[in-house]
Amino acid sequence: MNYSPALLEGKLIKRYKRFLADVRLADDSVITIHCPNTGSMKNCLFEGHRVWFSTSDNPKRKYPHTWELMESDQGHLIGINTGNANALAQEAIESGVITELQGYDELKREVKYGAENSRIDILLSSQEGLKCYIEVKSCTLLEGNTGYFPDAVTSRGQKHIRELVTMVQQGHRAVLLFVVQHSGISTVKPAAHIDAKYADLLKDAIEQGVEVLAYKVAMSTTGGRIETVCKFIV
Template sequence: MKFIPELESGILIKRYKRFLADIMLANGEQITIHCPNTGSMKNCLFPGETVWFSTSDNPKRKYAHTWELMQTDQQHLIGINTGRANALAEDAIKRQVISELLGYEHLKREVKYGSENSRIDILLTSPNRADCYIEVKSCTLLEQHIGYFPDAVTTRGQKHLRELMHMVTLGHRAVLLFVVQHSGITTVQPARHIDPQYADLLQQAMEHGVEVLAYKTALSPQASSITDSCNVVV
């Protein structure tokens, strides 16, 4: 997935009001950019380090710039824009990078499903084959060389696990796909120390037949794309 035009850079000053961040450009100008991340961004904020942002030509937007990448003090890159995860997953499926999801003829996004008024991120279908419901999660929290999800208590994430288990009960295939948007993460596991209920539900979901996958993303200011799988430890 190429960034067109390429991302521009600045230095992070601070994130505030959840959806805003102030950065300093190379010419000394300070600007405010949109932060498209609803999570806590735990261990993803490094004031004084480089950020990369995209620019929209939509005149109706209050903030034309969107925060895309963060560089850590250890020179790792993090994908800040969690909204990119679904597009990255779709691109990887179409490029046949995710071996577990090969062989489906049709792909749809944001399809209503389940019993709790949900929308599935990706639905794969083929004649004479069980439908495959895929919930995509962006994993960016790195602690002691391990990637954790979630970075804050997530009742929405808990609901999605229940919905996936329900799909298995109905005879469908259900997949939880972690898109790892942190170059330092090689293993993913549930953040029991942050959301123990989510960790318990994930264990229950796997025992119920929900498949759990994790794939790393190659990140750069020019392009981002899912590359290869990484370990999931539950």
């Protein structure tokens, strides 16, 4: 995934109203950009540090700029745009980087499924009728030397785990894929200290056959791609 046009740079003043952030540019002017991250962004907000944002030429957008990257106080790059995780996952599957998800003939995005009115991020299928349901999650919370998910209580995430378990019970393959968009994270764990129910559901899902994968994005201000496996610890 490459950023085109090139990202612009500024310094974070603050994030507010969940979807907005004020950024100071090099000429000392201030602009408001869209924040495409619905989570708490715990340990991802560093006021006064560098941010990078993309620009849209869509005239209908009230805020033409989208927040893409944040520089942490330790110099790490953090992917703020959670929507990029699905695109990065698709790219890595199609290029063969995620070896566990090869051997299928078709890839579809955002397919309706399940009993709780859900959409699966990626559905792989083969001519023989085999199906693999993949739920993609962006992991950016770093605490100590470990990455955690989620960064806030997530009823939606809990629902997705239940849906994956149901797919396994119906004879399909189901995968929870953590896309790590933080250069400082190499190990991923469920955040039981933040959402104990999610952690319990995930542990039970694994016991029932749901697979968990974690892959890290090599990020730069020009683009990113999934390159390496991260260790996942239940």
